[in-house]
Amino acid sequence: xxxxxxxxxxxxxxxxxxxxxxxxxxxxxxxxxxxxxxxxxxxxxxxxxxxxxxxxxxxxxxxxxxxxxxxxxxxxxxxxxxxxxxxxxxxxxxxxxxxxxxxxxxxxxxxxxxxxxxxxxxxxxxxxxxxxxxxxxxxxxxxxxxxxxxxxxxxxxxxxxxxxxxxxxxxxxxxxxxxxxxxxxxxxxxxxxxxxxxxxxxxxxxxxxxxxxxxxxxx
Numbered sequence: 001x002x003x004x005x006x007x008x009x010x011x012x013x014x015x016x017x018x019x020x021x022x023x024x025x026x027x028x029x030x031x032x033x034x035x036x037x038x039x040x041x042x043x044x045x046x047x048x049x050x051x052x053x054x055x056x057x058x059x060x061x062x063x064x065x066x067x068x069x070x071x072x073x074x075x076x077x078x079x080x081x082x083x084x085x086x087x088x089x090x091x092x093x094x095x096x097x098x099x100x101x102x103x104x105x106x107x108x109x110x111x112x113x114x115x116x117x118x119x120x121x122x123x124x125x126x127x128x129x130x131x132x133x134x135x136x137x138x139x140x141x142x143x144x145x146x147x148x149x150x151x152x153x154x155x156x157x158x159x160x161x162x163x164x165x166x167x168x169x170x171x172x173x174x175x176x177x178x179x180x181x182x183x184x185x186x187x188x189x190x191x192x193x194x195x196x197x198x199x200x201x202x203x204x205x206x207x208x209x210x211x212x213x214x215x216x217x218x219x
Contacts, residue, residue, distance in 0.1 A: 018041050018042060019042070021046075022209070023046075024199070025199070035162070044160055046162070048209075050180040078138050105198050159185050160186050161216050162186060165209065165212055170199045191208070
């Protein structure tokens with residue numbers, strides 16, 4: 001929840017009343033929460049992999065074994081061994097995720113290194129571990145956000161103009177586009193980006209991502 005409160009506070013600091021919000025993965029979850037809870041601050045939304053608003057209540061429900069396998073790192077991070085392993089091997093972990101989430105992407109070491117520099121942030125490991133532990137109910141969140149979390153647990157609809165995107169070769173866990181269509185009640189379009197595009201669509205297909213931002217602003 002804090003990831004969604006921060007952008008609105010940032011907008012306040014810059015005196016921005018509303019904005020188009022766009023993102024993928026954690027960024028898409030953040031953008032969708034802003035659009036759902038504060039539509040007056042969100043002019044429009046571009047979300048990779050669609051409606052990613054979840055809740056700890058929903059995450060209590062077990063998935064079929066193949067689904068649980070795709071989230072193996074959540075269980076790894078729930079242990080102190082997992083925390084220590086991620087702290088020691090965060091670059092190796094990141095590269096493995098890039099390779100499995102975008103199996104057709106042929107990135108080079110220099111490209112990865114530019115992103116991997118962010119893994120050295122002193123708060124990085126704590127934030128990542130807490131996020132995944134919170135999601136499966138083995139860590140507490142901020143009590144001041146409990147009311148907002150309760151609203152998200154009800155699966156609020158998103159009424160602002162929205163374009164959702166998905167790469168045709170996304171190897172990371174992601175919902176089928178048809179499963180979240182009803183969550184968008186405003187002007188809506190879904191686009192599948194072809195050409196072996198994986199999980200990190202904004203970096204792998206920047207023109208398609210930027211075009212979606214331009215197009216969603218046309219309403």
